[in-house]
Amino acid sequence: MEDEEKVEQDEEKMTAADQEQLDQEPAERVTSTRELAKDLERKPSGKADHPANAALFPENESRDFHKRWTDIQTAFVDEPRQAVERADELVAEVIKRLADSFARERSQLEGQWGRGDNVSTEDLRVALQRYRAFFDRLLNI
Numbered sequence: 001m002e003d004e005e006k007v008e009q010d011e012e013k014m015t016a017a018d019q020e021q022l023d024q025e026p027a028e029r030v031t032s033t034r035e036l037a038k039d040l041e042r043k044p045s046g047k048a049d050h051p052a053n054a055a056l057f058p059e060n061e062s063r064d065f066h067k068r069w070t071d072i073q074t075a076f077v078d079e080p081r082q083a084v085e086r087a088d089e090l091v092a093e094v095i096k097r098l099a100d101s102f103a104r105e106r107s108q109l110e111g112q113w114g115r116g117d118n119v120s121t122e123d124l125r126v127a128l129q130r131y132r133a134f135f136d137r138l139l140n141i
Helices: 002-013 016-023 033-041 059-075 080-113 121-139
Strands: none
Touching: 059 080, 080 121
8 A cells, every 4th residue: 555655746747858768669668777767878969068178267368367377487587485375376276267157057967857846757867868978087187
C-alpha cells in the first residue's frame, strides 16, 4: 500500500516533458544508467556552451592585462619592489575578475533549473550538461 502512495505522489510531480517521455514507445525511452550517461554526453540543443579552452576575458581586456604585465616586468629593473607590488595588485585584480565572472555564470546556470519542482527531466539533463562544461572550464584554468 505504501508503494502505491509513493507512485501516486511521484506521478503528481511529473511535468509535461516527463509524461511525454513516458508516452514514447518503450524502445525510445532512456531505460538504463548506461543509456542515461550516453544521453548526457549529447550536446544540448539551443545556446552553445563555452568550450573548456574558451578565452576567459574579452580580447581587449586580455590585451590590457598583458600590456600591464609587460609594463610591470619592464619597471622591475628600476623599481623591483614596486614592480612586485604592482604584479601582486594585477594578479589580485585578475583573480577577482575571474571570480566575479564565474559567479555570474554559475548564477545563470542555477537559474536554468532552480525553478522549484516544475522542471522537466530534459531541462535537468541540459542543466547537467552545462554544469559539466562549466566544471571543465574551471579545471582547465
